[in-house]
Structure formats: structure tokens, C-alpha cells
Amino acid sequence: MDVFKDIAALRAARADMRGRVGLVPTMGYLHDGHMALVAAARAHCDHVLASIFVNPRQFGEAADLAAYPRDVERDMALLQDAGVDALFLPGVEAMYPAGAETVVTVPSLSDRLMGALRPGHFEGVATVVCKLFNITRPDVAYFGEKDYQQLLVIRRMAADLDTGVEVVGLPTVRDADGLALSSRNVRLSPSQRQPALVLNRALDAAAEATERGAPVDDIREAAAQLLATEPQADAPGIDVQDAATLSDLKGRPNAPVVILLTARFGDVLLIDQRVATPPTA
Numbered sequence: 001m002d003v004f005k006d007i008a009a010l011r012a013a014r015a016d017m018r019g020r021v022g023l024v025p026t027m028g029y030l031h032d033g034h035m036a037l038v039a040a041a042r043a044h045c046d047h048v049l050a051s052i053f054v055n056p057r058q059f060g061e062a063a064d065l066a067a068y069p070r071d072v073e074r075d076m077a078l079l080q081d082a083g084v085d086a087l088f089l090p091g092v093e094a095m096y097p098a099g100a101e102t103v104v105t106v107p108s109l110s111d112r113l114m115g116a117l118r119p120g121h122f123e124g125v126a127t128v129v130c131k132l133f134n135i136t137r138p139d140v141a142y143f144g145e146k147d148y149q150q151l152l153v154i155r156r157m158a159a160d161l162d163t164g165v166e167v168v169g170l171p172t173v174r175d176a177d178g179l180a181l182s183s184r185n186v187r188l189s190p191s192q193r194q195p196a197l198v199l200n201r202a203l204d205a206a207a208e209a210t211e212r213g214a215p216v217d218d219i220r221e222a223a224a225q226l227l228a229t230e231p232q233a234d235a236p237g238i239d240v241q242d243a244a245t246l247s248d249l250k251g252r253p254n255a256p257v258v259i260l261l262t263a264r265f266g267d268v269l270l271i272d273q274r275v276a277t278p279p280t281a
């Protein structure tokens, strides 16, 4: 696996790649969720590029950025073993040289839910992913459904800006106990890990309510009741929206819904999601 810190060198290597090129963008500290994206890319592409860049522009709180877990040596070994051809590992100065000011915004999808909790977050995501697409010119790029709102923001950006990149979303990989894999899980204390499972249980309850045809307020209530049983789940956020657009479901009782949950366990903000389909009328 070749490792590039420099944009020009990566571009030169990319120019020599023939056939279908897949990109897996990450912020590192890799787990089986990331590796499922790499495996899909390996299965469907002739060349696989991965990137590791902890993008400062998508972090609101400096403490969250400083605490973001990193282990590049281990990540490189995992990517090499998984058959990645090239790793893009830029520094902040390479991605944001002095004077860089252009941003990419997807307004209607970005100001709500996770975007409301982390103002500016999705502008940072859309901007860096647009740059990664411009630098690596992939045919296809792979993202996780765990970050569901992010996936929709990136799909919109890719289409609106005529990037020509196919954006593929893959299902959330979970630990055996049901906790969605996330790099931030490592920051949970042993006494927070069990309580964090309440997210998946609340999704089960909300999905069950959806599938039996309950109205949106009852779906939300089903999740709220479960979350309320766990005192360590701080500031829980529950949203039940149209799965395709994230808009409100009013008047669309049969549309597939996405249930989006957030909660803080200590200072760790976790998210989880589930798409569920109401019975047809």
C-alpha cells in the first residue's frame, strides 16, 4: 500500500489507476464498520483508495477534536491487510493552506438534528468530502448509514455539484451486544458501555411501533420511554423523519422513516439510527 501525504503525489498515482476506483474516507481509529466499507470497495472496484483525516472544520468543540482517538500505525496495517492500494494521509496544512476559505453547504439537510447539536458540522463535512472527491476523483465512494444525515448531505452535495461520484451507503456494523461500532466508543468508561446499549433498544421499540403503523408521535414516544429508563443517557435527542429527505412526515403516513437518536454518556456524544417501514395502507 502506498501512503501519500502530498496532494500532487496522490494525484499522480491516481492518474495511473485504470478501471473503477473506490474511495473510503475516514477519520481513522479504524474498526469493523470502516473495514466493511473497505471490503465493499475491494469487492466492487479495481483500485481502492482510503483516506484518514481528522477534519478540524467539522468539530465544534476543541475538546472533542483534541480527544479524537488516533492510531495511524495500526490503521495502516489494517488497510494494507485489507488490500487497499493507496492511503491518503494529509496534514491540516495540505488540506487547508493559509487563505483557504471556500465552503460547501447543503442548507436544508444540515441545520437540523445532528447539525443543530453541532453547528457548522455538516458544512465542514460537505467541504472536506468535496475536496477529497476533487483530489482523488473516485468513481464510487463508500459511507456508513450509522451517520445517516451525513450520508444524505454527501449524496446531495455529490449530485448538486456534478461530481460524477456514485455515493454508496452501507448498513451499520454492531458489536455482538448491539452497540453501533464507533471510534468514539473507546472513550466510554466501562460503567458507561452497558447503559449505551439503550440506544439500540430504543431503536427496536421505535421500529416496532413504526412497523405496526403507529403515528409519528407514538414512534417518538416509544423511543423516549426506553431512553428515559437509562439515567446515564444524557440529553437524549429523538427524531423521526422521512428517510429519503429528512423532512417531516406529516401527511406521508406510509413513507419509510428514519429514527435518529443521540445521547451523551458522560462527555461522549453517541448516535444511532434505524430505517423502518410502516405497513402499507
Ligand SMILES: Nc1ncnc2c1ncn2[C@@H]1O[C@H](COP(=O)(O)OP(=O)(O)OP(=O)(O)O)[C@@H](O)[C@H]1O
Binding pocket: 025, 026, 027, 028, 032, 033, 034, 036, 037, 142, 143, 144, 145, 146, 147, 170, 171, 172, 173, 174, 180, 181, 182, 183, 184, 185
Ligand atoms: N458502525 C459502523 N458501521 C458502518 N459504517 C460505519 C460505522 N461507523 C462508522 N462508519 C462509517 O465509516 C466512515 C468513517 O467514519 P468515522 O471515521 O467518523 O468513524 P466513526 O466510527 O463514525 O467515528 P465517530 O466516533 O466519529 O462517529 C463513515 O462513512 C462512517 O459512517
Ligand SMILES: CC(C)(CO)[C@@H](O)C(=O)[O-]
Binding pocket: 025, 026, 027, 053, 055, 058, 125, 128, 129, 147, 150
Ligand atoms: C466523511 C468523513 C470522513 C469526513 O471527514 C467523516 O465525517 C467521517 O468519518 O464520517
Ligand code: BAL
Binding pocket: 058, 147, 150
Ligand atoms: N462519524 C462522523 C464524524 C464526526 O462525528 O465528526
